[in-house]
């Protein structure tokens with residue numbers, strides 16, 4: 001039986017004037033809309049009780065497995081308002097597929113792709129007034145307003161033994177979003193941590209699970225202590241190759257026209273990463289996925305054959321990396337300002353997402 005998401009409309013949505021004030025400057029992740037998508041799963045009934053309901057807290061038994069062993073996964077995707085008022089999701093099936101893959105890795109039930117998609121669509125329809133207008137004419141960094149969707153799945157069975165939970169809850173939250181980094185596209189600096197690793201072969205690095213992000217917070221603090229906004233991880237096997245930043249994939253632009261990024265394996269299979277790899281040839285770049293030693297990154301940035309570095313993620317879109325530091329060294333990328341190729345790629349991604357260029361890849365999914 002397929003899972004449906006009928007709407008139970010909120011009796012007391014936020015008044016329009018307050019919603020508009022939030023949409024004028026939403027920041028990232030600070031506000032939530034009037035509704036959420038819900039569904040439940042257990043071993044007897046499978047998926048059931050789907051719906052779009054008024055946003056509300058829920059109660060959990062203190063023994064719920066998620067609270068003890070972190071059996072949890074999540075996703076991030078965005079809804080965009082095009083100039084004609086229509087609403088669109090970008091590559092939502094890729095998020096649905098990754099959600100299912102993460103569920104398999106965390107021994108959670110797989111939500112069928114169609115149900116994932118319907119939950120996202122119905123939530124955006126219910127909260128359509130919360131999808132901000134894009135500010136396409138503003139300075140770089142302004143035009144990325146969207147409605148960020150946060151699907152997640154938690155293990156709820158009250159049980160202290162270590163085994164897969166027999167019960168789970170699915171929710172999708174919606175949160176109006178501006179730029180992830182308050183600094184916008186002025187760029188961020190990365191701290192190359194040699195204290196912490198993000199993932200090991202056979203671990204959960206490729207899954208989008210809360211534990212990966214909880215484990216990143218101490219490294220993030222270390223980055224801040226060194227005056228950097230984000231952390232850059234190396235592989236955990238001691239090969240000295242770069243992996244990803246705390247919340248984003250990393251890409252390099254070389255002087256001879258490569259778009260170079262670490263190969264998949266222990267890193268997150270980012271949808272934005274894949275998008276820039278696919279768009280690269282349209283901007284005259286050759287996409288290359290391979291292991292990248294930190295030593296190569298350092299020497300090539302220093303000699304100028306790696307001309308630009310940027311980070312890619314749904315929340316952060318494309319964020320220029322203007323420099324990086326590690327124990328005993330600091331490197332400036334290019335002249336320390338966002339690179340022209342990074343900004344062109346960023347513009348190409350945003351133009352697609354907001355329907356300003358032709359969607360030749362079939363990535364846009366109309367919701368309304």
Ligand code: COI
Nearest residue numbers: 076077247313314315316
């Ligand atoms: C995203 O880019 O959507 C993420 O999930 C990163 C972060 C906000 C945790």
